[in-house]
Amino acid sequence: MTASWTTHAAARLENEHVVVRPVTEADREGIRAVAMDPDIWRYFVSAVETDADFETFFATNLADHAAGRRAVYTIVDKATGRIAGSMSYGNLVEADRRLEIGWSWLGRDFRGKGINHWAKALLLAHAFEVLDAERVEFKTDVLNVQARKGLRNIGATEEGVLRSFNYMPGGRRRDAIFYSVLRAEWPEVRAALAVGPKQAVAHA
Template sequence: MSRAPWSHSASTVLRNEHVELHPVAETDREPLRRIAFDPQIWTYFVSRVENDHDFDAFFDALLADHASGRRVVRIVVDRGTGQVAGSSSYGNLAEADGRLEIGWSWLGADFRGKGINRWVKYLLLSHAFEVLGAERVEFKTDVLNDRARAGLSKIGATQEGVLRSFNPMPGGRRRDAIFYSVLRSEWPSVEDQLRRFGRATGSGT
């Protein structure tokens, strides 16, 4: 069966009863701004958002990356409240190799610890494997980011290895990046794990 190019997925809205993921648009600027000024969000990001100038530069980069196809940027909406909760992206799209990365993910303080992150990952993984036909979905994070590492392990991603001195961080530190992945052959068991957790808790974690 032939499939549309991955770039066509940029206009796709993904949703279930818990979350909606829609393509980033200018109308998302102010809803995101309202939840962005939380230092905890940016501790392990390669950029910082500390004031309006920082935020506008960050948001402009989201729009530019999405428009150019460098990333497929989606805005996360908590369907329980109808509020914008954060964002997440597909990036490093290597369609010829059947590989992409899920990352650039963050949630505002009021939306963390409520299952939203798991449902976001579920929708993005499902779309990657079942619609785009990906063979490998990868994630990377700072080796010091224990919360993100625990979350990736909980969704069933496999830890692979550390790439030392991967990139510079604000403040001058060079980040060691740790990679995780889910393969197409592993998706059925990962999907089942995510669904079972959701049924057991009503939302996730």
Template structure:
């Protein structure tokens, strides 16, 4: 099967469960998505119910069309929906894809949920889809996301200046990171050690 057909599947480990997005997830996602802090560095804004409906419907349409594999993240400790993460930018001929559109509700930040969700998706990308390269990108201003990517073993590659528009008209500089297939065994070892503890300055 192609990546578009095979990317979305049930994933889990001891900490998180990732399920492909479906229409019945709408209200569980809404319950954690209505927080403006989530969208500070996103190219979309979810500020009210109309914004959310547009956001959810767009995600569901992209998922159903096979252009993205949108996952709902559930915290296995509480059983609650924690947020979402996607596989996207499929370049199957070149064995390249991206993990992105990552966000968590406020109660699940700093709890290791992001770490273990990214581990699940990286394992799926390298071991099931047989990707050669997994990419990440974020706003150059998003220092928290950049630190998180460094902490999971991703290599910073550089900044693409004036990459895209942000809500409000700002032009975003996007910083790219990647993990390569040859690096995956060492990165997996790092990830299995668990999230790095926060420091006083974090």
């Protein structure tokens, strides 16, 4: 990241549903409480199965955030006041006005409640309206049907599959499918996101 995005990418974002704020050491135990669920990591490029795995995972989040490799966010559910999961900006290329939203996961108690929708709405708005991005991209495992549906439901456009993209835990080679939202599309996507997750699904 250059100084501009280093300064402005990580910010406290909030709507009536969620708070999305930069990760800190104080989040360690709250994140641990929801992260020790193998279902979360089924399609991730790393797995959190043991306390040692979690310590490595959390240390990586802090290090990446501090170094500017990613802007790592903790998601707080306003209805309960609890940490619900995490999401990040990464692959930030300010010269090309391009970044990725990813590294997204939610604890079991927080899935299917619209939290992913509202958190991504905040990060998309910050990307286009504060960082002045031209392109926001997403990628996931081609096998991750739920994530692909979720990306379509927030208005992202499916672009294509990069075959044999990377290794997964256990040695499988993942085919990665890419999605994006462009600046020209943002007003329409923003309007659809504002309707809410259930209604947005119905119109996807």
